[in-house]
Amino acid sequence: MEIKTINPWKWQDQRNYVQAVEVKQVNGTLYCAGQTAINAEGLSSDADMKTQLTQAIQNLEQLIITSGYECKNIVRLNVYHTDFAAFFESFHLLQDWVIKHGIKQATTVLEVKSLFETLKVELEATVVM
Incomplete structure (x- = not known):
């Protein structure tokens, strides 16, 4: 695979994303549904943005690893949130996770009116192998 x-x-570069990612000779592509702060029992969190972002990151990482892929090979990450100020107060958590895994992804960040139930943030990724 070439990335x-x-x-x-x-x-x-200071925002830890790239403008575009070209991938050649891919062995597999994983299209992840939006990962949120829903626990293993299927209950949506009503916690604050920081707590929900932490859980969403953990859920995304678990999904990617369980699927046999690596977080470092995320090539697209869309972020949906319901509160600009609250999200960017916790944004460092997402940036730290991206840096930790050496991810170089194209990213779109959007504020939306609402998400499912009490959720405040959702992460949607495309990963290659």
């Missing part, structure tokens, strides 16, 4: 990141500029 090439494309950045016509440098400013995105």
Whole structure:
């Protein structure tokens, strides 16, 4: 597998994402449903944004590993949240996780009116092998 990141500029480097990712000779692609702060029993969290973001990251990582893929091979990460200020107060958690795994992903971050039940953040990833 060949992964090439494309950045016509440098400013995105401080935000831990890339403008585009080209992947050649892929052996597999994992399209992950949005991962949220839903526990193993299927109960949606009503905790604060920081707690929910932590759980969503853990759930995404568990899904990727259980599927036989590696977090470092995330090439696309979409982030949906319901509160701009609260999300960006906790954004460092997501950035730290991206740095920890050496992920170089194209990212879109969107504030939405609401998510399922009491959820505040959702992470949707595409991973290659």
